[in-house]
Amino acid sequence: MSALRELELRHLVALDAVASEGTFGRAADRLGYTQSAISQQIAALERLVGERVFDRPGGPRPVELTPFGDVVLRHGRELLSRADSMHDELDRFRNGGVGRLTVGTFQSVSSAVLPALVRSMRTRHPDLEIRGRESPDDHELNGLLAAGEVDVSFIGGAPAPEFECRHLLDDPFVLLAQPGRFPDGPVNVSDLVGEPMIGQQPHSCQLLNEGSLRAAGCDPTYVFRSEDNGTVAAMVRSGMGVAILPFLCLEIEDPRLSFHRLEPVLPPRQITLAWRAGRTLSPAAEEFIELADDECSRLAATMSAFT
Amino acid sequence: MSALRELELRHLVALDAVASEGTFGRAADRLGYTQSAISQQIAALERLVGERVFDRPGGPRPVELTPFGDVVLRHGRELLSRADSMHDELDRFRNGGVGRLTVGTFQSVSSAVLPALVRSMRTRHPDLEIRGRESPDDHELNGLLAAGEVDVSFIGGAPAPEFECRHLLDDPFVLLAQPGRFPDGPVNVSDLVGEPMIGQQPHSCQLLNEGSLRAAGCDPTYVFRSEDNGTVAAMVRSGMGVAILPFLCLEIEDPRLSFHRLEPVLPPRQITLAWRAGRTLSPAAEEFIELADDECSRLAATMSAFT
DNA sequence: TGATGATCATTAGATAGGCTGATGTTCATG
DNA sequence: CATGAACATCAGCCTATCTAATGATCATCA
Numbered sequence: 001m002s003a004l005r006e007l008e009l010r011h012l013v014a015l016d017a018v019a020s021e022g023t024f025g026r027a028a029d030r031l032g033y034t035q036s037a038i039s040q041q042i043a044a045l046e047r048l049v050g051e052r053v054f055d056r057p058g059g060p061r062p063v064e065l066t067p068f069g070d071v072v073l074r075h076g077r078e079l080l081s082r083a084d085s086m087h088d089e090l091d092r093f094r095n096g097g098v099g100r101l102t103v104g105t106f107q108s109v110s111s112a113v114l115p116a117l118v119r120s121m122r123t124r125h126p127d128l129e130i131r132g133r134e135s136p137d138d139h140e141l142n143g144l145l146a147a148g149e150v151d152v153s154f155i156g157g158a159p160a161p162e163f164e165c166r167h168l169l170d171d172p173f174v175l176l177a178q179p180g181r182f183p184d185g186p187v188n189v190s191d192l193v194g195e196p197m198i199g200q201q202p203h204s205c206q207l208l209n210e211g212s213l214r215a216a217g218c219d220p221t222y223v224f225r226s227e228d229n230g231t232v233a234a235m236v237r238s239g240m241g242v243a244i245l246p247f248l249c250l251e252i253e254d255p256r257l258s259f260h261r262l263e264p265v266l267p268p269r270q271i272t273l274a275w276r277a278g279r280t281l282s283p284a285a286e287e288f289i290e291l292a293d294d295e296c297s298r299l300a301a302t303m304s305a306f307t
Numbered sequence: 308m309s310a311l312r313e314l315e316l317r318h319l320v321a322l323d324a325v326a327s328e329g330t331f332g333r334a335a336d337r338l339g340y341t342q343s344a345i346s347q348q349i350a351a352l353e354r355l356v357g358e359r360v361f362d363r364p365g366g367p368r369p370v371e372l373t374p375f376g377d378v379v380l381r382h383g384r385e386l387l388s389r390a391d392s393m394h395d396e397l398d399r400f401r402n403g404g405v406g407r408l409t410v411g412t413f414q415s416v417s418s419a420v421l422p423a424l425v426r427s428m429r430t431r432h433p434d435l436e437i438r439g440r441e442s443p444d445d446h447e448l449n450g451l452l453a454a455g456e457v458d459v460s461f462i463g464g465a466p467a468p469e470f471e472c473r474h475l476l477d478d479p480f481v482l483l484a485q486p487g488r489f490p491d492g493p494v495n496v497s498d499l500v501g502e503p504m505i506g507q508q509p510h511s512c513q514l515l516n517e518g519s520l521r522a523a524g525c526d527p528t529y530v531f532r533s534e535d536n537g538t539v540a541a542m543v544r545s546g547m548g549v550a551i552l553p554f555l556c557l558e559i560e561d562p563r564l565s566f567h568r569l570e571p572v573l574p575p576r577q578i579t580l581a582w583r584a585g586r587t588l589s590p591a592a593e594e595f596i597e598l599a600d601d602e603c604s605r606l607a608a609t610m611s612a613f614t
Numbered sequence: 615t616g617a618t619g620a621t622c623a624t625t626a627g628a629t630a631g632g633c634t635g636a637t638g639t640t641c642a643t644g
Numbered sequence: 645c646a647t648g649a650a651c652a653t654c655a656g657c658c659t660a661t662c663t664a665a666t667g668a669t670c671a672t673c674a
Binding site: 343344347348363366 | 631632633634635636639640641642643
């Protein structure tokens with residue numbers, strides 16, 4: 001289309017320098033070229049735009065912008081300043097300071113892990129735009145990741161093969177009961193046979209839990225299911241039944257409930273952070289992964305004190 | 308400073324083409340290059356910005372922007388669109404459509420010539436910004452022109468040597484008197500000896516007039532001076548005296564006054580349009596000069612019918 | 615008026631960079 | 645495992661641009 005596609009920023013820099021210095025020679029000194037080079041650069045610019053941009057009065061008098069050159073210069077300075085601001089933003093992006101980071105997550109991570117992470121990221125990079133997409137379903141989270149709608153995603157289940165991922169945490173299943181319902185300490189899975197159970201809806205996490213129970217010899221009967229962990233806890237407090245939940249779902253300070261390890265230990269839910277393999281991550285995403293790793297190490301330490 | 312000063316618009320065009328086409332090869336076809344050239348252009352761009360802008364998954368899969376490349380592309384498209392709008396504005400400027408035109412003028416031209424000129428310019432170029440600077444003093448007008456505060460200036464007196472100029476019109480001096488004060492037809496300058504005169508303030512135009520009178524043997528006595536031509540005419544109507552004014556200053560339709568040629572004819576005021584020699588004029592200014600010439604030719608024809 | 619000095623233009627030669635065309639490498643597909 | 649599509653790389657050519665030297669123009673000043 002436009003012949004201006006051959007324009008180079010160098011030309012505009014030269015134009016600007018000559019316009020402010022008044023002579024080709026001083027502009028050349030300022031830019032580290034010879035006078036001849038500036039003369040040729042301006043000539044090239046004039047060839048591109050099709051008009052003289054400077055009047056050369058001849059002799060020792062300084063050159064002066066033509067009206068046309070003045071228009072070129074005004075637009076040129078605008079272009080240069082855009083290029084500078086691009087440079088600035090690239091620098092900030094390089095260290096994670098700007099851009100958008102979208103994270104896939106599910107409920108227990110959203111409430112137990114993510115808030116601290118978002119807080120750190122926001123204090124480090126106030127201008128970074130952080131978004132989240134929550135789903136109880138691993139399959140949906142995988143889909144969001146594959147489609148590029150999230151940059152990284154927490155995954156509760158098995159790491160899908162087309163993703164790169166980092167294992168962050170083993171989240172053990174814990175028995176939740178009315179205080180006194182069981183003696184303090186670990187509870188054997190066989191003691192739960194026939195016990196009415198409260199559970200979550202049958203999505204990936206819950207199904208893992210149920211499968212493990214059956215494999216350990218206990219075929220659970222669910223008398224109530226809710227996606228809301230507060231509701232599950234309330235039902236347990238009411239005596240409707242007991243519940244097995246991932247540790248991260250628990251409000252461990254609640255004195256109206258008691259928590260028990262299970263024996264044998266059910267295979268814990270593995271919490272990993274996944275991203276598309278072979279795709280370059282944004283610096284913000286890279287940093288997020290490291291912070292998530294740190295945060296989960298701290299969490300693991302806290303958890304081991306409770307179980 | 309910024310390494311981005313070596314950026315060329317070509318790089319951004321290539322980035323944009325690859326991002327929309329999905330492969331280097333199709334982008335090359337679109338832009339008329341070979342695949343190799345695009346590959347090298349993208350490599351050059353990546354060297355400039357310091358990061359990969361595309362992930363190349365390898366094999367027959369299409370390339371995809373990295374998060375970094377996405378930032379570069381968004382800024383790059385902004386730059387390209389700025390360059391396009393620069394191109395558009397240069398085109399409009401080339402045919403006089405945009406920009407600013409400042410004209411130096413003095414009273415008689417302002418009232419008799421300029422309105423029609425401004426009207427033509429505005430209908431041809433609605434977006435052109437037209438300004439005027441009026442002064443009764445040729446010397447001041449010369450100064451404005453030399454300082455570049457006006458692009459072109461009407462000058463009533465002698466053309467200053469450092470300006471280029473075009474002679475537009477001879478504006479003859481005309482005697483203004485009460486009807487019946489002199490017989491119809493030309494009046495001899497000697498008949499004005501001792502006649503009380505009304506005149507303008509003693510600036511360049513008025514002084515030219517007085518000097519010519521004296522040279523023709525009539526030493527005028529001014530009983531009233533006003534810069535306002537309506538006031539001068541009113542004083543003449545009142546019988547206070549007679550006046551000699553340039554033709555362009557007259558309201559020739561006024562039946563309460565009569566107009567007379569003078570004999571011998573006083574050297575007319577030469578109305579010229581001047582601009583700085585050796586400086587390129589804006590297309591709008593060039594066009595203005597031609598229009599002024601045309602308009603003044605028409606005026607001269609009208610005038611010769613009256614004198 | 616003529617020498618001087620500052621300015622930009624032009625030229626020639628060297629160098630760097632970019633494009634083409636051919637080839638190498640990678641990887642999904644059947 | 646062969647095929648084909650895609651990007652990378654390389655060599656060779658060509659163009660663009662830089663430097664250095666020289667030429668042309670013009671104000672200034674003696």
